[in-house]
Amino acid sequence: MTQPERLSLGVAARLARYLQVLTQAKKEGKETISSQELSEWTHVNSTQIRRDLSGFGKFGKRGVGYNVDSLVSQIRKILRTAGQHNIALFGAGHLGRAIASSHIFADHGFTVVAIFDNDPEKIGEKVGTVTVRAIEDLKQAVEDEDIVVGVLAVPGGSAQQLADRLVDAGVKIIFNYSEALLQVPPEVTVHTSSPAVDLLYALYFYLT
Numbered sequence: 001m002t003q004p005e006r007l008s009l010g011v012a013a014r015l016a017r018y019l020q021v022l023t024q025a026k027k028e029g030k031e032t033i034s035s036q037e038l039s040e041w042t043h044v045n046s047t048q049i050r051r052d053l054s055g056f057g058k059f060g061k062r063g064v065g066y067n068v069d070s071l072v073s074q075i076r077k078i079l080r081t082a083g084q085h086n087i088a089l090f091g092a093g094h095l096g097r098a099i100a101s102s103h104i105f106a107d108h109g110f111t112v113v114a115i116f117d118n119d120p121e122k123i124g125e126k127v128g129t130v131t132v133r134a135i136e137d138l139k140q141a142v143e144d145e146d147i148v149v150g151v152l153a154v155p156g157g158s159a160q161q162l163a164d165r166l167v168d169a170g171v172k173i174i175f176n177y178s179e180a181l182l183q184v185p186p187e188v189t190v191h192t193s194s195p196a197v198d199l200l201y202a203l204y205f206y207l208t
């Protein structure tokens with residue numbers, strides 16, 4: 001399989017979207033999927049899908065479609081997300097608990113291996129199988145448990161100080177659920193999740 005050095009942002013975003021649909025299809029027991037079906041679920045047109053996937057070798061058979069399993073592993077390889085990746089979660093509140101006990105990350109090979117909170121009442125509590133720890137343990141946890149992503153499920157006012165600690169501990173990817181605008185060095189990527197902003201984006205394409 002030939003693989004370009006770096007994907008364009010557009011291709012990477014579409015591949016991630018295909019992966020999301022394929023992972024769900026796999027969970028529902030689907031073995032093959034056509035570019036037309038992928039198109040219906042992702043709203044990317046099927047010609048574009050075939051073009052995106054053909055660039056990386058032949059996964060599909062004419063008339064049969066793509067094998068879901070092999071397409072999932074191929075896209076994960078292309079996105080370099082094959083294997084398991086460890087996450088540290090900050091905030092054992094409503095959102096943090098929901099994230100820790102759901103499959104949204106696990107389905108894509110991410111495991112929540114550590115949960116941090118600054119509320120003394122929560123430290124030592126179990127959320128699923130993980131014990132809530134004090135923030136002072138962060139640096140050691142990143143080192144010992146090979147943590148590559150920090151997920152912030154804390155109030156906006158606490159997010160920057162935690163981002164600073166993550167950067168200091170060497171974590172390069174921050175997934176920010178709060179509304180805080182985070183300042184990080186250029187080598188660190190922040191992804192901010194905002195359902196309302198995603199909806200505005202969808203609305204823009206609906207209205208134009």
Ligand SMILES: NC(=O)c1ccc[n+]([C@@H]2O[C@H](COP(=O)([O-])OP(=O)(O)OC[C@H]3O[C@@H](n4cnc5c(N)ncnc54)[C@H](O)[C@@H]3O)[C@@H](O)[C@H]2O)c1
Nearest residue numbers: 091092093094095117118119153154155156158177178193
């Ligand atoms: N983007 C989304 O989809 C989405 C959805 C829901 C909530 N949110 C955001 O997620 C965040 C959490 O929401 P919630 O409803 O779970 O709040 P919550 O109050 O239930 O939980 C927040 C937790 O963070 C902890 N915390 C606060 N400061 C901390 C610090 N400095 N270090 C470690 N832990 C700290 C608190 O002790 C608490 O356990 C908020 O910023 C909220 O706006 C985003």
